Amino acid sequence: MPELTIKDLSVGYTADSTAVSGVSMKITEGSVTAVIGPNGSGKSTFLKGILSFPGIHSSGLVNLDSVDVRSMKRTERARRIAYLPQSPLVPAGLTAIETVLLGRFPHRSAWSNDSGKDVEIAQEALEMVGAGHLSQKFTDEMSGGENRLVNLAAVLSQKTDVILLDEPGSSLDYGHAAQLWKLLSDLAAKGIIILATTHRIEMSGNAFDKVMLLSEGISLAFGEPEGVFSSGDLLSTVYNTPIEVKRSSPHGGWIVFPGGSS
Amino acid sequence: MKRTLEVLLVLAVLGILLSLITGPLGWRAPTRVILYLRLPRILLAITAGASLAVSGCILQAVLRNPLATPYTLGISAGAGVTAGFIILSGVTLPVFLVYLSGTAGALAASTLTWFLAGRGSRDHSSLILAGVTVNLLGASVLLLIEYMSPASRLVEIVRWMMGDLAVAGYRRILFLVPFLVAGMIPALMKTGTLNQFLTGTEVAESRGVNTVRERLFLLVAAAVLAGGAVGAVGPVGFVGLIVPHTVRRLAGGDYRRLLPLSALGGAVLMIWADIFSRVIITPAELPIGVILSLLGGPFFLYLLVKKPML
Numbered sequence: 001m002p003e004l005t006i007k008d009l010s011v012g013y014t015a016d017s018t019a020v021s022g023v024s025m026k027i028t029e030g031s032v033t034a035v036i037g038p039n040g041s042g043k044s045t046f047l048k049g050i051l052s053f054p055g056i057h058s059s060g061l062v063n064l065d066s067v068d069v070r071s072m073k074r075t076e077r078a079r080r081i082a083y084l085p086q087s088p089l090v091p092a093g094l095t096a097i098e099t100v101l102l103g104r105f106p107h108r109s110a111w112s113n114d115s116g117k118d119v120e121i122a123q124e125a126l127e128m129v130g131a132g133h134l135s136q137k138f139t140d141e142m143s144g145g146e147n148r149l150v151n152l153a154a155v156l157s158q159k160t161d162v163i164l165l166d167e168p169g170s171s172l173d174y175g176h177a178a179q180l181w182k183l184l185s186d187l188a189a190k191g192i193i194i195l196a197t198t199h200r201i202e203m204s205g206n207a208f209d210k211v212m213l214l215s216e217g218i219s220l221a222f223g224e225p226e227g228v229f230s231s232g233d234l235l236s237t238v239y240n241t242p243i244e245v246k247r248s249s250p251h252g253g254w255i256v257f258p259g260g261s262s
Numbered sequence: 263m264k265r266t267l268e269v270l271l272v273l274a275v276l277g278i279l280l281s282l283i284t285g286p287l288g289w290r291a292p293t294r295v296i297l298y299l300r301l302p303r304i305l306l307a308i309t310a311g312a313s314l315a316v317s318g319c320i321l322q323a324v325l326r327n328p329l330a331t332p333y334t335l336g337i338s339a340g341a342g343v344t345a346g347f348i349i350l351s352g353v354t355l356p357v358f359l360v361y362l363s364g365t366a367g368a369l370a371a372s373t374l375t376w377f378l379a380g381r382g383s384r385d386h387s388s389l390i391l392a393g394v395t396v397n398l399l400g401a402s403v404l405l406l407i408e409y410m411s412p413a414s415r416l417v418e419i420v421r422w423m424m425g426d427l428a429v430a431g432y433r434r435i436l437f438l439v440p441f442l443v444a445g446m447i448p449a450l451m452k453t454g455t456l457n458q459f460l461t462g463t464e465v466a467e468s469r470g471v472n473t474v475r476e477r478l479f480l481l482v483a484a485a486v487l488a489g490g491a492v493g494a495v496g497p498v499g500f501v502g503l504i505v506p507h508t509v510r511r512l513a514g515g516d517y518r519r520l521l522p523l524s525a526l527g528g529a530v531l532m533i534w535a536d537i538f539s540r541v542i543i544t545p546a547e548l549p550i551g552v553i554l555s556l557l558g559g560p561f562f563l564y565l566l567v568k569k570p571m572l
Contacts, residue, residue, distance in 0.1 A: 051467065053464050053467050053468075054463065054467065054474055055385070074470040074472055075470040078470030082468060083465065083468035084465075085462070085464050085465060088461060088465055089460065089461055089462040091460035091461060091572070092515050092571035092572055093511075093516070093520075093571050094514060094516060095514075098514075098516055102458065103469065105454060105457075105470060105471075108454075112454070113518070140571065158469070
């Protein structure tokens with residue numbers, strides 16, 4: 001089982017600014033963590049800080065299995081951590097399967113062709129997200145939601161221990177969103193650590209095991225969903241509106257009541 | 263892809279055969295004319311066309327801009343300024359040094375673009391803005407040189423800027439070959455990386471690409487290819503724009519196919535543009551840059567209507 005430790009992670013876009021301050025978390029088993037918070041709370045920046053992209057200034061500790069992620073070679077890191085941004089660019093002139101095969105890049109040399117195994121993994125990833133039928137369709141002829149599924153499949157084809165997803169459910173309809181969160185839950189059961197930012201808790205059913213609430217770049221709560229959501233006052237303060245989050249039934253999915261349930 | 267390759271090969275073979283018999287006396291020309299004038303001209307068209315097309319192809323991915331061409335980095339302006347200075351000074355340089363000065367100017371301008379972009383994060387937008395700046399500066403200096411030049415030299419400068427494939431012997435081709443090899447081999451080895459640049463900097467990074475290092479490496483390869491070509495044939499435009507976009511529409515956007523096919527496509531375009539430049543006002547010749555500009559204008563319009571793919 002992989003173990004992800006984040007300690008005092010601060011992230012900014014310049015050397016003297018911080019969009020995320022002192023975030024810590026430890027995840028020791030496969031799980032789905034929902035990173036929630038209002039617009040501009042630092043959710044996307046937090047994910048970027050974990051991978052310390054160029055142009056991002058981050059400090060603090062990010063360890064995967066006790067190895068500093070930033071000291072890993074890029075290829076080694078790419079074999080262990082995958083990332084899907086909120087609005088990924090869609091290369092034109094590629095079919096869905098070719099786009100998914102781009103996710104196999106860390107597993108082969110820069111100029112080699114895709115092996116039969118790569119194609120098999122890519123097709124399997126497309127099937128997993130419910131987009132197997134799009135395999136030969138060109139991405140520039142697909143809808144936003146279909147492209148989202150293809151990009152998710154590319155992330156899955158990377159075959160990593162940790163997956164960072166920025167708003168994975170955006171542009172997906174109810175059916176595909178439900179399928180996505182179920183898939184993430186299944187992957188977590190196989191030992192994969194998933195961190196997914198989301199604004200739509202109610203779309204994720206019962207999929208996430210942990211929640212981190214960010215506000216103005218600071219982690220206000222991290223833990224079991226019941227614990228985080230039980231404090232209606234905290235959520236109301238953070239979102240600047242009365243808000244309640246409840247289960248639909250004792251083991252059912254989450255329902256959000258903006259403005260309160262009463 | 264196979265169909266595109268076949269079409270390009272047929273066009274290349276037809277173009278080469280036609281080019282060999284185009285000119286005074288046609289196919290009855292003496293063997294010496296064919297071997298020392300026409301064949302080197304074809305080889306120069308092939309090497310320069312392939313270089314410019316591949317250079318454009320690389321830049322469109324690395325700068326993530328469908329309108330990027332070898333001249334986006336300021337290459338044309340750099341080459342124009344050095345050539346303008348040499349012509350204005352009236353210094354007679356050995357032929358090799360004349361070519362080399364154009365290349366040196368092109369590479370110096372690309373280097374200046376890289377350093378100016380360093381004020382930002384050297385991402386694609388900073389590089390494009392820096393390239394536009396260098397191009398404008400170069401164009402201003404060239405205008406000044408032209409203003410200060412006597413009429414005879416002014417004609418020489420303007421003529422050089424229009425491009426020239428007329429050669430006698432193989433010296434110019436031998437000059438270009440090292441640049442072609444030095445730029446093309448690294449580019450072909452990095453086609454997978456170029457594909458990753460299409461997905462954006464962050465996704466490319468997350469898949470193991472050192473985007474800062476690879477961007478520099480690929481920009482150098484593009485500048486070397488275009489710089490060599492500009493030194494050998496002058497700053498002819500549009501090859502790096504027309505060819506990659508056409509090939510992309512025919513064979514898809516995967517750089518493992520796109521790059522080698524663009525090299526072939528660039529060679530084909532230059533061979534055929536050269537044939538037209540020799541027959542339109544025969545027995546005189548039009549500069550090849552004029553033919554390519556005549557094609558380039560409508561091609562921009564085509565891109566405007568069809569939306570460029572990238």
